[in-house]
Amino acid sequence: MRVDHDIVIVGGGVAGATAAALLAQSGHRVALVERRRPASPDPSADFDPRVVAIAPGSAAVLAAAGAWDRLPDERLGPYDRMQVHAESGKIVFRASEHGLGKLGWMVEVPWLQAFAWQALEGLAGVELLAPSSVTDYSERTGHVRLELDGGKALRTHLLVAADGARSRLRRMAGIRTDLWHYNQQALVAHVATKRPNDGLAWQRFTDFGPLALLPLPDGRSSIVWSQPERRVGELRAHDDDAFLAELNASQDSPFGETTAATPRYSFPLIRRQARSLVSGRLVLLGDAARNVHPLAGQGLNLGLMDAAALAEVLAGWDGGSDPRRALARYERWRISGGSLVAGGIHAINEFTRAGPGRSLAGLGFSLAGRLWPLRETFVEYACGLDRDSPELARSAR
Numbered sequence: 271m272r273v274d275h276d277i278v279i280v281g282g283g284v285a286g287a288t289a290a291a292l293l294a295q296s297g298h299r300v301a302l303v304e305r306r307r308p309a310s311p312d313p314s315a316d317f318d319p320r321v322v323a324i325a326p327g328s329a330a331v332l333a334a335a336g337a338w339d340r341l342p343d344e345r346l347g348p349y350d351r352m353q354v355h356a357e358s359g360k361i362v363f364r365a366s367e368h369g370l371g372k373l374g375w376m377v378e379v380p381w382l383q384a385f386a387w388q389a390l391e392g393l394a395g396v397e398l399l400a401p402s403s404v405t406d407y408s409e410r411t412g413h414v415r416l417e418l419d420g421g422k423a424l425r426t427h428l429l430v431a432a433d434g435a436r437s438r439l440r441r442m443a444g445i446r447t448d449l450w451h452y453n454q455q456a457l458v459a460h461v462a463t464k465r466p467n468d469g470l471a472w473q474r475f476t477d478f479g480p481l482a483l484l485p486l487p488d489g490r491s492s493i494v495w496s497q498p499e500r501r502v503g504e505l506r507a508h509d510d511d512a513f514l515a516e517l518n519a520s521q522d523s524p525f526g527e528t529t530a531a532t533p534r535y536s537f538p539l540i541r542r543q544a545r546s547l548v549s550g551r552l553v554l555l556g557d558a559a560r561n562v563h564p565l566a567g568q569g570l571n572l573g574l575m576d577a578a579a580l581a582e583v584l585a586g587w588d589g590g591s592d593p594r595r596a597l598a599r600y601e602r603w604r605i606s607g608g609s610l611v612a613g614g615i616h617a618i619n620e621f622t623r624a625g626p627g628r629s630l631a632g633l634g635f636s637l638a639g640r641l642w643p644l645r646e647t648f649v650e651y652a653c654g655l656d657r658d659s660p661e662l663a664r665s666a667r
């Protein structure tokens with residue numbers, strides 16, 4: 271039986287496209303199937319509302335995929351300090367104290383995706399199928415058969431589902447998923463403040479939920495404010511003055527009052543965790559594997575660690591032999607790493623919902639700030655530089 275590709279990846283978001291580049295660089299024949307071909311970014315456009323914090327380990331993974339170095343400085347919001355407040359307690363991190371140049375960068379998702387695709391266009395052994403959607407798949411002896419809309423069929427030795435939080439392939443594979451509805455939404459907007467944000471990632475656990483002000487390259491901040499669903503509706507309906515008044519009542523960042531805001535968007539918050547990451551020759555990656563509350567800015571970072579881990583375990587695979595041993599290693603590795611981070615984020619969000627929990631969390635932050643080994647461990651995990659991170663990520667040290 272002729273098999274068209276070693277690996278087909280379904281979903282060309284940042285995680286899927288990065289995995290495609292890393293796997294193709296190892297010599298595998300890769301096809302990427304994506305429903306919507308990403309548009310070229312417009313340098314004259316304002317910053318997209320979908321900005322994410324990218325940690326140094328993830329930046330190293332994106333660099334290896336050929337995407338990171340294409341990002342112009344004007345679209346990168348670096349931060350070298352981080353402050354997290356809960357009631358009167360706080361913890362402060364400085365990159366220089368941990369031997370790092372930066373703790374991370376704020377980057378627009380559409381720019382990252384477009385540059386990951388540009389990198390793929392120049393790689394041998396890659397076929398880009400977009401716009402194209404997978405409608406069905408079936409596992410056969412020694413390969414997987416995929417049906418695409420338009421009637422095309424593909425045969426592959428390995429199928430990677432990187433098709434996002436509501437992964438259709440995960441459902442078709444019968445992989446069960448644990449779900450937690452937070453009854454919260456994340457409200458996002460870009461805001462100007464009295465003083466420019468010069469590279470501080472600031473967060474406070476407010477009465478309504480965690481509120482972050484994260485640096486954009488032009489001195490404004492991107493806010494992510496998780497709140498009860500009903501309140502998000504009200505805040506989105508406010509005019510700018512009323513919205514800024516509410517925001518200023520909850521934020522006491524060093525940048526002073528917020529003075530202007532872009533239109534506001536909101537995203538429902540649901541935690542999902544796939545119970546297994548592998549089913550036969552299908553493997554889950556990125557948000558298809560799990561998605562997490564945005565309070566720690568870890569969702570895409572976890573997906574990029576998946577991409578690097580998958581490339582690492584498949585580095586010696588010849589395409590023709592059975593990949594399932596390598597996939598089992600990937601599953602053990604990424605299900606434990608991802609669950610630890612996701613569980614920690616979940617616990618903090620739940621714990622800080624009520625005043626007494628926030629006071630205790632604040633006390634914990636202040637104490638942890640004084641314990642050097644704890645702080646160092648936290649920074650290593652948050653930056654993707656811990657011992658459990660893929661080699662590519664750790665090369666950022």
Ligand SMILES: Cc1cc2nc3c(=O)[nH]c(=O)nc-3n(C[C@H](O)[C@H](O)[C@H](O)COP(=O)(O)OP(=O)(O)OC[C@H]3O[C@@H](n4cnc5c(N)ncnc54)[C@H](O)[C@@H]3O)c2cc1C
Nearest residue numbers: 281283284285305322323404433434556557567569570571
């Ligand atoms: C408010 C908010 C703030 C966040 N902040 C951060 C942050 O600071 N740091 C961070 O790391 N993460 C953050 N995240 C999470 C991050 O945005 C996601 O984890 C990440 O974008 C997911 O990437 P992905 O490639 O796995 O999935 P997606 O981006 O969802 O990509 C999936 C792709 O699959 C395609 N697709 C779906 N079905 C099919 C099909 N049947 N056939 C073909 N193609 C298909 C889709 O078109 C899509 O392009 C945040 C999320 C939110 C909501």
